[in-house]
Amino acid sequence: MRMTRQRKLILDELCKAKSHPTADEVYKLVRPRMPRISLGTVYRNLDQLSASGQIVKLTMGGGPMRFDSTFPQHHHIRCSKCGKVDDIISGPNIKIGQEMVNESGYELVGYKIEFHGLCPRCRKRNGNKEGKPQSSARN
Amino acid sequence: MRMTRQRKLILDELCKAKSHPTADEVYKLVRPRMPRISLGTVYRNLDQLSASGQIVKLTMGGGPMRFDSTFPQHHHIRCSKCGKVDDIISGPNIKIGQEMVNESGYELVGYKIEFHGLCPRCRKRNGNKEGKPQSSARN
DNA sequence: GTAGGTGCAAAAGATTTGCAGAAAG
């Protein structure tokens, strides 16, 4: 994979971004520094960067694809009410290894955990200031 | 939520399906039994059924949305090479609780684990018959 | 009876692709 000016730029903007931009947002982030770049190029690069593991594709259930740099390692949580996506800098130990998928015959390469819940703002609006889970923690 | 003939039918076909059909595939599954149903209706119902937790939306990084019934509880693994999606009837205990997301201020409602790796067929083609992970298990 | 649901068709969005010229290695 060649490291073109475009690819470097896209990766750079993605690392700087605190949010989880869509392809179109990446396009807008990059244009000021390279006005003639095309949206198609952005899509092609986002695909390749994620195929090579340098970034992650996030779908988080609905709407256009979002992208995020992989470092530092983290997971994501999405508000079921307003759709906001935040990072979870997972401290604790989720041990996930080959043995979890052995029965399937697959060779495990990676995994992704996507949480969903209510963001602080929506909790307040709901009048549920303290953490009283209202449903069991499973999808 | 009313239980219309359409909704019942869609849910029924989805429970029977061993695969993870796209909206369009669900449409095709349902049409033999209800020829005048519209694709729009299928989309609207899949959305509502997943909002109410009766089915799950799977995005699995790329392509159109896929849908799956929620029982029995399971996760999914997707082949990074050919795109095949299979079920992981997770035996072991992944303990994920509110404490994992406390710092974020969110109230945890649920989570979803998506694995990816090489399916048995692609492993063979790769000449890697036994489980020798080639990269670290992370995205 | 009425709020929510449906079919149809068109619109809106998101992503992919063909091609000729550019540029990385």
Place this chain on the structure above:
DNA sequence: CTTTCTGCAAATCTTTTGCACCTAC
């Protein structure tokens, strides 16, 4: 040099929506 990548624009694919008519409750 050769191979991969780019810009552009058109094509394709997916999903959403407006509207008038239905139907579950």
